[in-house]
Amino acid sequence: MDNAVNMVSATRALPLSSRVARWFSKSWKHFILTPLVLLWLSPMIWIVLTSLKTKVEVFDPDAGILPAVLNFGNYPATLSVAPFGTYLLNSVLVTGSILIAQLVTITLAAYAFARLEFPLKRLLFSLFLLQVMFPIYAIFLTNFVTLREFGLINTLPAMIVPFVASGYGTFMLRQAFRQVPSELSDAARLDGCGHLGILWHVYLPLVQPTLIAFGIISVVTHWNDYMWPLLVTNSDSVRTLPIGLGLLAKSDSGADWTRLMAGTTLVVSPLLLVFVIFQRRFIDSFMHTGVK
Amino acid sequence: MSHSFAQVWRKEVLLAYALLLPSAVFLAVFTYWPILRSFWFSLHDVMLGDSRIFWLGAENYLRLLDDGLFWKVLGNTAFYTLTTIPLSITVALLLAVALDSKLRGMSIYRSAFFYPVMIPSVAAGMVWVFLYAPGYGPINSALEFLGLPRLDWLYDSAWALPAIVLMSIWKYSGYFMLILLAALKLVPSDLYEAARLDGVGPVSRLLHITVPLISPTLYFVIVIGLLHSYQIFDYVYVMTQGGPADSTNVLTFYIYQNGFQYQDIGYASTIANTLLVFVLGLIGLVALTLGRRVHYMGER
Amino acid sequence: MATVTLQNICKSYDKRDVVHDVSLTIEDKEFMVLVGPSGCGKSTTLRMIAGLEDITSGQLMIDGHDVTHAAPQKRDIAMVFQSYALYPHMTAYRNMAFGLQKTTSLSKTEIDGRIREAAEILNITDLLDRRPKELSGGERQRVAIGRALVRQPKVFLFDEPLSNLDAKLRNRMRGELKRLHRELGLTVVYVTHDQIEAMTLGTRVAMMSSGRLQQVGAPMDIYMNPANTFVATFIGSPEMGLVPCKADASGLLSHAAFGKGVNIDRAGLPGDVILGVRAEEVTLSSGAGMARGLVERTELIGAEALLEVALGNERITVRGAVAGAPEPGAEVGLDFDLSRVRLFHGGTGHAIALQD
Structure with missing residues (x-):
């Protein structure tokens, strides 16, 4: 106690210059990180600022960075040129359906891989894992042909079905299932549960953090998906938000930046807002994708 | 029984x-x-929307060998992959090391570097088209302010692909940083203290202690980086459509051009197979060169 | 009436025998302890009774019904696990209710009644709303026992339930388990590697080693008359001293340390025998003694002294008085209590009957 008090008063007694040096040695990182953070944030800041400018300001080299007057008119203008409500609904439907379907398929498959013994287990597991290496970008061409044969082009299911099985999710959940002590499933068997009962009453409640982490990653991925929905949709009734935004850019042919940036703000804000609110959860989820 | x-x-x-x-x-x-x-x-001549199919044998592959544009596209793809991944991982590693301590405002820093991952590729691509705009874009204004020459960026065949690389670093290094940060937290701090007592400087601490200890995660991040590099299709589609003069045309986009614009599914499939071989080859290469040297903590 | 009968039960994984031909009957209201070193097959045997492991061959009867291949929940048993295996996401109450909801058609109030009653007996009424995370080791143990009690099964199975507790708590829970068994008249099969638990808890003890049943009997019976050298050294603390020696036709045992020899006065012994001596069956001799040995270690444990004495290459433990206990290095004479010591066959290690 006494020592601590002495130390504090000693610090106080130090000359100003060494107090500054001390403070600097503790916080020098901020001097490097703060400009970097501003650099990283600048595109987003630019989006929002531009969405509040007038068309003239954008092209005026003397106009400065900030809008002269906050011009909110770009937002209603954007909403009036494209059916953003429909896009939003489609995005929700597609992303939600993918998530639900994935949760079902990966839960069942992960349980089999984690707790059951069967022939060809290793081979099948490798095939599940290998799927990670073949994302839609690598196989979109033949998948497009297949969906065309199924007559699914320009429907919502076309944007869902290629993503129903997830090797990555199966792997994540299998790892989590294997962490559950086997005595718990023994206890559940004595309590009258079969395999599905154990899965539902014991495993799923216990791996909730993993399910949430996977859910977040899946939603972020498919909410933002561009290429595949672009290829399989050709009418507004089934388009998702990113496609709508891309279309807006095309129709405005790059000239109407204010309206485009208002649209961009609208499209990126739902996810960013959720991210800001549940920041910790999001960060944790992505943080642990790499650590088993 | x-x-x-x-x-x-x-x-x-x-x-x-x-x-x-x-x-x-x-x-x-x-x-x-x-x-x-x-x-x-x-192995066939297939047209999009045409149910007829004709046997060609290896002809599509021979055509590939003679297709100068294909080789250019392959080179572009390799350039993008081999610059984006090392650069963004280096940035990510430096950020992660800087943030791996009790720092005031830690969560703000983390979120600020991470948020680009949350932005749809199409939105990111569009904003950067604006940022790179030669006449009124803020990047050129900033260059001018610093007394540097203005560039034509996406309209200059020498700068278009590097411009996309720069944007990709902004988009992905935050994600890699998070994964590396999680790994750094597992490195026992007494190792750093011991090295410090031995008079090891910060740079060699990073190279000789941190990097070997988190090498399994670095390896994982490289693989994730490879998979994310597919997404360049979105940026090319939104920002340049492969131009100028095919300087940003990459394998995924070339497949799209052949399959959807020229409707030549047979030839597009041939390129798609090359892409699979390209990615599997890179992953194999990474596994052979780095995977072997990876140090697993606690083992030996 | 709840008897458990194991008939020639075998268990093998990939042709490797883990449990070999075990036959055992556990009587109604009996506290049967399966004891043995780790890997001896005792836990596997218990898990086969529970239905958690398939029985490779043999027959298992509970209360007269063949349940060899019945599902666990159809056997009318309950089990307490080593790690307690409480569901982490459920409160103590839900943990106890879960099995009842799944396996019985009891009403909510009946279930509640059973839980309250069990909680009362175990003194955990105040803990029912807590989750396992918020309970101490001893409290978790009680909840786990409560979860078994509410099922009111024919047989209770315990798999090393005390091994995760500290020594003091383990002692207390041992007393508690004994009380529960006595007051509620439970039929118990209890697995442990701790011979003290086996001796203090069991009405009978079944000793297992390398997948085989070695001996079944009352604790004191096993202590006094172990069936072979393995049981002899496993049960009892300090360990029984074993001295291999030669026997002649008249029953005279000879060993380098025995001097004139020790006369057991018994004809028809095999040439090679092993003399088994517990610490309380040997005394320090005031004279030359039957055998002479070198004190290697002297442990004063309060009321008495334990001496480790070397007889040639063998070591035996001798109980003695604290006062005047010899120092290490001293040569001492020993007298065996020949009415209590026992002999084992030198080759097979089986006990040789001395009393007819």
Whole structure:
């Protein structure tokens, strides 16, 4: 106690210059990180600022960075040129359906891989894992042909079905299932549960953090998906938000930046807002994708 | 007696296959069947929307060898992959090391570097088109302010692809940083203290202690980086459409051009197969060169 | 009436025998302890009774019904696990209710009644709303026992339930388990590797080693008359001293340390025998003694002294008085209590009957 008090008063007694040096040695990182953070944030800041400018300001080299007057008119203008409500609904439907379907398929498959013994287990597991290496970008061409044969082009299911099985999710959940002590499933068997009962009453409640982490990653991925929905949709009734935004850019042919940036703000804000609110959860989820 | 044991076992096997069935059906139809079919298509003359199919044998592959544009596209793809991944991982590692301490405002820093991951690729691409705009874009204004020459960026065939690389670093290094940060937290701090007592400087601490200890994660991040590099299609589609003069045309986009714009599914499949070989080759290369040297903590 | 009968039970994984031909009957209201070193097959045997492991061959009867291949929940048993295996996401109350909801058609109030009653007996009424995370080791243990109690099964199975507790708490829970068994008249099969638990808890003890049943009997019976050298050294603390020696036709045992020899006065012994001596069956001799040995270690444990004495290459433990206990290095004479010591066959290690 006494020592601590002495130390504090000693610090106080130090000359100003060494107090500054001390403070600097503790916080020098901020001097490097703060400009970097501003650099990283600048595109987003630019989006929002531009969405509040007038068309003239954008092209005026003397106009400065900030809008002269906050011009909110770009937002209603954007909403009036494209059916953003429909896009939003489609995005929700597609992303939600993918998530639900994935949760079902990966839960069942992960349980089999984690707790059951069967022939060809290793081979099948490798095939599940290998799927990670073949994302839609690598196989979109033949998948497009297949969906065309199924007559699914320009429907919502076309944007869902290629993503129903997830090797990555199966792997994540299998790892989590294997962490559950086997005595718990023994206890559940004595309590009258079969395999599905154990899965539902014991495993799923216990791996909730993993399910949430996977859910977040899946939603972020498919909410933002561009290429595949672009290829399989050709009418507004089934388009998702990113496609709508891309279309807006095309129709405005790059000239109407204010309206485009208002649209961009609208499209990126739902996810960013959720991210800001549940920041910790999001960060944790992505943080642990790499650590088993 | 053992008869009934066999029954129990058979029941478990049936259950296992039943549980795998939903995943397996979708995996088969939308991942593995397309790969096989793509190979089949590559041996034929197939047009989009035309049910007729003609045997060509290796002709598509021979055409590939003579296709100068294909080689340019392959080079572009390699350039993008081999610059974006090392650069963004280096940035990510430096950020992660800087943030791996009790720092005031830590969560703000983390979120600020991470948020680009949350932005749809199409939105990111569009904003950067604006940022790179030669006349009124803020990047050129900033260059001018610093007394540097203005560039034509996306309109200059020498700068268009590097411009996309720069944007990709902004988009992805935050994600890699998070994964590396999680790994750094597992490095025992007494190792750093011991090195510090031995008079090891910060740079060699990073190179000789941190990097070897988190090498399994670095390896993982490289693989994730490879998979994310596919997404360049979105940026090329939104920002340059492969131009100027095909300087940003990459394999995924070239497949799209051949398959959807020229409707030549056979030739597009041939390129798609090359892409698969390219990515698997890179992953194999990474596994062979780095995977072997990876240090697993706690082992030996 | 709840008897458990194991008939020629075998268990093998990939042709490797883990449990070999075990036959055992556990009587109604009996506290049967399966004891043995780790890997001896005792836990596997218990898990086969529970239905958690398939029985490779043999027959298992509970209360007269053949349940060899019955599902666990159809056997009318309950089990307490080593790690307690409480569901982490459920409160103590839900943990106890879960099995009842799944396996019985009891009403909510009946279930509640059973839980309250069990909680009362175990003194955990105040803990029912807590989750396992918020309970101490001893409290978790009680909840786990409560979860078994509410099922009111025919047989209770315990798999090393005390091994995760500290020594003091373990002692207390031992007393508690004994009280529960006595007051509620439970039929118990209890697995442990701790011979003290086996001796203090069991009405009978079944000793297992390398997948085989070695001996079944009352604790004191096993202590006094172990069936072979393995049981002899496993049960009892300090360990029984074993001295291999030669026997002649008249029953005279000779060993380098025995001097004139020790006369057991018994004809028809095999040439090679092993003399088994517990610490309380040997005394320090005031004279030359039957055998002479070198004190290697002297442990004063309060009321008495334990001496480790070397007889040639063998070591035996001798109980003695604290006062005047010899120092290490001293040569001492020993007298065996020949009415209590026992002999084992030198080759097989089986006990040789001395009393007819």
